[in-house]
Amino acid sequence: MKGLLHNRSTLPGALLTVVFAGAALISLFWVPYDTTVLNIADRMKLPSLAHPFGTDQFGRDILSMLMVGARTSIAVALVAVGIGMLAGVPLGLAAAARKGSLPDEIIMRTNDLVFAFPSLLIAVMITAVFGASALNAIIAIGIFNIPVFARLTRGAALTLWSREYVMAARVAGKGAARISLEHILPNVTNLLIVQGTIQFSLGILAEAGLSYVGLGAQPPTASWGRMLADSQTMISLAPHLAIFPGMAILLTVLGLNLLGDGLRDLLDPKLRRART
Amino acid sequence: MSLLEIEGLSLEIHGEPILKDVSMQVEPGRVLGVIGESGSGKSMTAFGVLQLLPNGSQCRGCISLAGQDILTASEKDLCAMRGRDIGMVFQEPMTALNPLQTIGAQVAETILVHENVPKSEAFERAADALRRAELPPERFPLSRYPHELSGGQRQRVVIAMAIALRPKLLIADEPTTALDVTTQAQILDLLKRLVAGEGMGLMLISHDLAVVADLADDLVIMRSGEVVESGPAHGLFRNLQHPYSRALLEASGHVPERSGAAQDKALLKVRNVIREYQSHSHGWWGRTTHVRAVDNVSFEIRKGESLGLVGESGCGKSTLTRAILGLEEIQGGEILLGGTPVVSHHRVNRDVRRRMQVVFQDPYGSFNPRWRVDRLITEPFHLMDSPPFGAEREAAVAEALESVGLSAADSRKFIHEFSGGQRQRIAIARALIIKPDLIILDEAVSALDVSVRAQVLDLLAGLADRFGLTYLFISHDLSVVRSITERVLVMKSGQIVEEGPTDRVFDKPQHAYTKQLVAAAPVLPADVA
Numbered sequence: 188m189k190g191l192l193h194n195r196s197t198l199p200g201a202l203l204t205v206v207f208a209g210a211a212l213i214s215l216f217w218v219p220y221d222t223t224v225l226n227i228a229d230r231m232k233l234p235s236l237a238h239p240f241g242t243d244q245f246g247r248d249i250l251s252m253l254m255v256g257a258r259t260s261i262a263v264a265l266v267a268v269g270i271g272m273l274a275g276v277p278l279g280l281a282a283a284a285r286k287g288s289l290p291d292e293i294i295m296r297t298n299d300l301v302f303a304f305p306s307l308l309i310a311v312m313i314t315a316v317f318g319a320s321a322l323n324a325i326i327a328i329g330i331f332n333i334p335v336f337a338r339l340t341r342g343a344a345l346t347l348w349s350r351e352y353v354m355a356a357r358v359a360g361k362g363a364a365r366i367s368l369e370h371i372l373p374n375v376t377n378l379l380i381v382q383g384t385i386q387f388s389l390g391i392l393a394e395a396g397l398s399y400v401g402l403g404a405q406p407p408t409a410s411w412g413r414m415l416a417d418s419q420t421m422i423s424l425a426p427h428l429a430i431f432p433g434m435a436i437l438l439t440v441l442g443l444n445l446l447g448d449g450l451r452d453l454l455d456p457k458l459r460r461a462r463t
Numbered sequence: 464m465s466l467l468e469i470e471g472l473s474l475e476i477h478g479e480p481i482l483k484d485v486s487m488q489v490e491p492g493r494v495l496g497v498i499g500e501s502g503s504g505k506s507m508t509a510f511g512v513l514q515l516l517p518n519g520s521q522c523r524g525c526i527s528l529a530g531q532d533i534l535t536a537s538e539k540d541l542c543a544m545r546g547r548d549i550g551m552v553f554q555e556p557m558t559a560l561n562p563l564q565t566i567g568a569q570v571a572e573t574i575l576v577h578e579n580v581p582k583s584e585a586f587e588r589a590a591d592a593l594r595r596a597e598l599p600p601e602r603f604p605l606s607r608y609p610h611e612l613s614g615g616q617r618q619r620v621v622i623a624m625a626i627a628l629r630p631k632l633l634i635a636d637e638p639t640t641a642l643d644v645t646t647q648a649q650i651l652d653l654l655k656r657l658v659a660g661e662g663m664g665l666m667l668i669s670h671d672l673a674v675v676a677d678l679a680d681d682l683v684i685m686r687s688g689e690v691v692e693s694g695p696a697h698g699l700f701r702n703l704q705h706p707y708s709r710a711l712l713e714a715s716g717h718v719p720e721r722s723g724a725a726q727d728k729a730l731l732k733v734r735n736v737i738r739e740y741q742s743h744s745h746g747w748w749g750r751t752t753h754v755r756a757v758d759n760v761s762f763e764i765r766k767g768e769s770l771g772l773v774g775e776s777g778c779g780k781s782t783l784t785r786a787i788l789g790l791e792e793i794q795g796g797e798i799l800l801g802g803t804p805v806v807s808h809h810r811v812n813r814d815v816r817r818r819m820q821v822v823f824q825d826p827y828g829s830f831n832p833r834w835r836v837d838r839l840i841t842e843p844f845h846l847m848d849s850p851p852f853g854a855e856r857e858a859a860v861a862e863a864l865e866s867v868g869l870s871a872a873d874s875r876k877f878i879h880e881f882s883g884g885q886r887q888r889i890a891i892a893r894a895l896i897i898k899p900d901l902i903i904l905d906e907a908v909s910a911l912d913v914s915v916r917a918q919v920l921d922l923l924a925g926l927a928d929r930f931g932l933t934y935l936f937i938s939h940d941l942s943v944v945r946s947i948t949e950r951v952l953v954m955k956s957g958q959i960v961e962e963g964p965t966d967r968v969f970d971k972p973q974h975a976y977t978k979q980l981v982a983a984a985p986v987l988p989a990d991v992a
Contacts, residue, residue: 350828350829351823351824351825351828351829352828352829352830352831352839354790354821354823355821355823355829355842355890355893356842357788357790358788358790358816358819358820358821358843359842359843359844359845359846360811360813360816360817360845360846361842361845369831370831373831373833374831374832374833
């Protein structure tokens with residue numbers, strides 16, 4: 188843990204991540220105001236002591252909305268990245284281990300196929316067919332993470348397969364699956380972590396985008412993207428309606444990227460030594 | 464006055480002293496050989512002359528090129544000087560060229576950076592530079608890309624870039640270390656002719672005395688940032704004073720002592736082996752072509768013997784290694800270890816595999832950087848039916864590490880904590896740990912400095928006597944093969960062209976190719992101390 192804080196960017200990254208994850212967790216048990224109750228009398232109030240971030244056009248407390256929205260955004264992005272990694276990484280490892288074979292071709296060409304569609308379009312299609320909900324948004328974003336991880340893993344693994352230590356493992360009689368797990372996977376993790384944080388932030392942005400066009404989380408579930416979408420007609424009247432969710436998205440993405448950099452350094456034995 | 468004068472140069476990087484009071488001179492039309500192990504500061508001296516030092520460097524002393532002080536020159540003057548007055552040739556021709564640019568464009572770039580000339584003229588002069596580097600544009604048009612050339616040809620392009628503007632000084636940092644012997648001889652010849660023909664001064668940096676011996680007029684021997692000895696090459700070689708220089712000289716022609724004798728029993732039999740590659744040109748629907756990398760090769764290794772396999776890169780020796788190890792299937796013939804085939808029914812025989820191990824060339828790429836040494840060297844235990852564990856495993860690790868001259872405490876370290884020579888020892892420990900009969904050494908000492916190489920060769924010789932090991936020693940370096948093997952095979956284009964006792968093959972080569980190889984190998988002058 189001490190090593191983690193050695194990287195200069197890690198601490199702010201970790202703090203930001205803790206703040207947003209903490210807000211999401213707290214919102215499970217307690218929020219300052221109920222976000223499903225409308226209070227038209229208090230609508231569009233500027234930030235005050237009672238409402239630190241002000242209220243929206245229905246008089247709901249923006250701080251409470253942000254806390255609940257953090258839960259939606261983080262859950263959607265986390266599960267989507269999880270789907271991408273759990274499916275994409277093994278596919279990439281398998282494709283690299285059997286380079287040039289039929290399975291490799293099938294995996295990679297299917298990847299190309301998925302890549303060929305604009306992701307938002309497919310997300311719109313999925314939600315159009317199965318209905319707009321946070322769950323369908325997760326699935327749609329998750330599916331688009333699979334080829335990203337598969338391709339990254341395969342590319343990195345291919346260069347590792349030509350390394351002499353992999354050759355030495357083959358001389359020791361180890362099979363492709365075992366080599367992939369013991370030698371290839373640990374040496375691509377730093378790439379996966381960096382890509383994971385990028386995909387995580389892209390996931391948050393994608394969820395915000397889907398919710399913005401009304402295809403993500405449905406009201407009354409609060410979501411940062413939805414808050415932004417709802418605020419756009421009132422941007423000149425009450426700019427704080429857009430500023431706070433916008434800042435929340437920006438800071439979360441920034442925090443995650445900084446944290447990812449720190450994690451990558453921590454997992455590299457060479458860099459770990461350089462710092463201590 | 465000298466062309467390049469380095470006087471009392473000291474260099475610190477982030478407060479850590481790298482060079483201490485280094486002095487040397489390069490005269491026009493003469494070759495200065497700078498010799499030392501890795502870490503001796505020889506490359507840093509060269510980068511100091513170019514002022515291309517890492518951040519946080521602090522130079523003291525004096526470097527002057529044709530009377531101009533380099534240390535006080537402004538960055539703008541330095542930029543004008545680099546490439547125009549000083550040319551540089553790097554070690555690795557595979558990475559010194561931009562793969563996306565044609566060779567003509569890359570040579571012309573040097574000219575365009577320094578002189579305000581039209582592009583057409585720059586290309587004309589680039590063609591001339593390539594011709595001087597003996598890469599005639601009639602046969603190698605300027606529109607070629609680096610990947611279309613061999614390693615030696617690429618090195619010629621790098622040299623052409625360095626000499627395009629007819630610099631006064633040429634710095635060559637290990638220009639032939641990455642090349643085969645025959646190519647090395649050609650490149651060294653070329654450098655010699657360029658120096659003689661164009662009156663340049665050449666600073667030739669190498670870790671190998673033998674490479675420099677033939678070429679250098681003056682010598683500087685460096686160790687840990689200091690010059691230990693310098694003077695005219697002729698006199699210096701005969702009268703080396705410093706113990707370090709003598710050690711270097713000894714290492715260069717080192718012959719480890721062997722006592723064990725080979726038995727009469729054949730351990731490995733390779734019979735009429737053929738290894739063919741299929742390649743598809745132009746993707747899925749292209750024509751299938753066959754490339755025969757190993758063509759009808761037969762030989763035997765007797766138990767306890769050290770057999771050398773010599774050949775240039777691309778001759779099929781690495782393919783043969785992989786076939787013997789059972790990593791690739793052969794298309795014809797058979798490979799038997801102790802009478803059992805390595806591969807039967809498309810499966811590798813575990814019993815056979817257990818009896819052979821391999822040590823690879825690259826001390827940096829041979830280990831998983833995320834594993835500790837104990838896990839690294841016990842990997843071959845995977846081949847055993849009941850591998851030792853607990854205290855027994857620890858004892859095995861300690862024994863293996865101690866037998867290669869490391870300590871048991873090293874087992875908890877990561878691989879990046881070791882030097883190149885130590886890493887190669889760990890690779891040997893990994894091969895030893897399951898007590899194999901045969902160890903294949905695939906260019907195992909080629910990446911090491913001469914002095915470290917001598918130590919590793921001694922270690923190998925000692926281990927062979929102690930454990931009754933049999934070695935298949937694969938290398939492009941004749942001096943190494945000569946020092947440690949009893950019998951040698953010479954391989955060319957997938958075929959064995961000559962075989963026999965090592966001394967006989969090297970002293971009286973029969974085949975034209977062997978003669979060429981032997982003639983190309985750099986040798987120390989016969990009369991040195």
